[in-house]
Amino acid sequence: MANIKKIATDMGVSVATVSNALTGKGRVSSQMVDRIRQRANDLGYRPSLAGRALRSGQSGILGLVMPDLTNPLFPRIAQNLSMMADDRQLGILIADSRGNPDEQTQAIERLLDRGVDGLLIVPQKGTAPGQQRVPTVIINTASDPDNTVSADHAGGGKLIAEHIAALGHSDVIILGGDRVSEVQRDRVNGMHAGLNRSHKVTELWDKDGMDQLVCAIKDGATAIMTTSDLLALRVHSHLSQHGIFVPQDISLTGFDDLPFATAMHPQLTTVAQDVEKIAHLAIDRLIRTIQNDDPPVETTTVAMRLVMRASTLIKNETANLETTQ
Amino acid sequence: MANIKKIATDMGVSVATVSNALTGKGRVSSQMVDRIRQRANDLGYRPSLAGRALRSGQSGILGLVMPDLTNPLFPRIAQNLSMMADDRQLGILIADSRGNPDEQTQAIERLLDRGVDGLLIVPQKGTAPGQQRVPTVIINTASDPDNTVSADHAGGGKLIAEHIAALGHSDVIILGGDRVSEVQRDRVNGMHAGLNRSHKVTELWDKDGMDQLVCAIKDGATAIMTTSDLLALRVHSHLSQHGIFVPQDISLTGFDDLPFATAMHPQLTTVAQDVEKIAHLAIDRLIRTIQNDDPPVETTTVAMRLVMRASTLIKNETANLETTQ
């Protein structure tokens, strides 16, 4: 491989001059700069990031800790972050904590050992990794005190609830996934906030089982708001086995707008995160923190967007009306 | 941060001795080894990977190029690879080529610039990245001459087809996603191989549109084999709008056993990749190639597994039989 020394001897100058010419620092005559750049190009010279990292103390690598890559939402975040990092000439070292808080701690440790310049952490539910030895950005939910940037999960829940309320539903079920998750709790709280005293609300959680759900429907509920698309799909599948159909018998909503939300029948009304914006804000914040060395203070939330599809209907409406947007 | 020099001066020995003591190389008395290890531990010493990389010429980092992280299958591969890499004290630098062949080339270039010791590439459909400047493992499909390790996509197609044949279906539809994809073509070819002359087979591709599908069913087809679960979900959703129901009116199969396959109703009969084994073989092969510096020769395929669920039924069977396994 061509290195700076090879170019230097080729051109009969010192390595310092080559370095200066290539980085644009120091004082080098413009002809010399051109000639050196040309030669570097011809040789296909690529600076050794190891050498540079050793000297500068910066690796140019960010660590990304994900709670569970198999959850379809996280790869989308990873994808956007990786794109932003590319633009900024940074690498992303990925670590998956696979649903396990201990793994998360170890993953952070491994990344720190590798000398990452900063960390992006989407925490395991119920954990609070907080700030680390390097600048850290936490992507979680507004109610997490460590949170740096996140979707407005509560706002998303409110949006969905207001949509359901506007459709005239007055007896509704809120179905959460896991109480341990702050994100899920915020979503549920947001749903409550979107309703008022005139509504009858039944709050259920996934582990309560599907039977309670069926009971609540038999008791008169006409809408179910879930805190995840996958949960909505499961509900939909379970209900149809009991002869209860979406949307003619009951309205159903998801959360996150995962890829299969449009592949279902009926297509799922849900609420979408602006993953791109979140990734953008997160990485910019991290880079600023790395450069200025002052910790991030305020936390930012990004509005969610209601995606109306066919799984929600006006109360008592027949099924021949297809709501699409 | 504590470095090797700090430990050396603390203990009144040379840095070489410290290095030897910590790596277990060279000749150091066992008492000295113990004392140095102890001190290193007390100081929380972490070797600088930049320093080590510079000296050794190895970064300890593998590059992973994924065609599209939003496809739920790839994060599962990424997750498994990342686990294996952790065990081997390697880092994984991830790059997403986002469905674009040019992005793929750039992603590979970026990873090489970062000094990765090897590359794992799941190629963009229709592309052949081949071997690069560093040892490279390609995860694609058996018919790709560059392929190193992959699921036996053809075998999986054959399994599914044999299952459908065993259920007595004689007029079947094969529905592919994208002809450009070698993986998809192998799957379709495998499906053909699982049938025989007595079967009437209609081969359709996604872009042909769903209408042809409905026509074929009206003409007497009783089973549809798709080359992806997402495609199956779309088909299922579309057919139910035409009053055609799975499995009582028609049997339906997917491919890959994605997370939502069990959330659908009926649960989807599909074929699963042993992602863990593929990841294991791929990374082992890559590491061996890096160490021995000889290129991988033979290509390995990993058998797929038939997952029988409720979306396939014996021809002319009524729906009250629930096939589960």
Place this chain on the structure above:
DNA sequence: TAAGATTGCTTAAACGATTAATCGAGGGGG
């Protein structure tokens, strides 16, 4: 007991880049 082998440590170079300090040459001003 002297030559040779072994042990335990040190010296020093090397990896590839960055950068502060330095230095000679040429130009301009007093």
Place this chain on the structure above:
DNA sequence: CCCCCTCGATTAATCGTTTAAGCAATCTTA
């Protein structure tokens, strides 16, 4: 004519680690 400044380059140190080579001191063996 001398001093000073600027330009364009060089010198050398530095980042943290590894490792071949070297060198006393001790041990072995004849």
